[in-house]
């Protein structure tokens with residue numbers, strides 16, 4: 624079976640491929656005869672001048688080029704709406720986090736089923752580096768859907784999970800949401816995707832995707848690699 628790297632990235636990539644193929648095929652069908660007809664029927668003095676001939680159209684052709692594009696539009700619209708619904712609706716077993724953006728950083732809360740915060744990660748502003756200490760990384764389990772509730776403390780930010788190809792505005796006073804799933808453990812970028820002031824270019828976070836057992840241990844605080852690293856870092 625094909626190994627899927629991330630959702631909804633997979634569906635976006637498929638949708639782009641579908642639209643691209645349809646667009647290129649239509650372009651060729653329209654442009655090639657178009658160029659041919661421009662050449663063949665171009666104006667030549669004494670030939671095919673006004674009044675030379677009369678054309679009453681062709682009902683079959685008219686019907687064909689009305690019905691076929693209508694079908695294409697309906698198919699694309701239905702397919703695209705299905706993709707939209709899938710990427711918008713988090714699977715029921717999704718783990719929930721809440722991310723609050725601020726000038727300039729992120730506060731990530733891990734919520735239990737009752738909506739209580741069980742762990743918090745604060746990613747603070749660093750204008751001089753694109754590295755992050757371990758305990759400022761947003762940790763999530765690999766192969767599990769994650770629903771992120773989003774808001775902001777000041778201006779509008781945007782939470783962009785690069786490997787999952789998904790972004791959503793963080794608006795003060797409002798909770799927006801997105802969901803993603805990354806199947807391959809690793810470290811990935813998160814960026815703010817809405818210009819939010821002079822620190823915007825350093826408003827990033829790292830998404831650390833780990834195997835589920837490792838995530839469970841991290842959440843319980845059994846292996847808080849994070850704090851240990853920070854202490855070591857502070858000693859340097």
Ligand SMILES: [Cu+2]
Nearest residue numbers: 780815819826
């Ligand atoms: Cu921002």
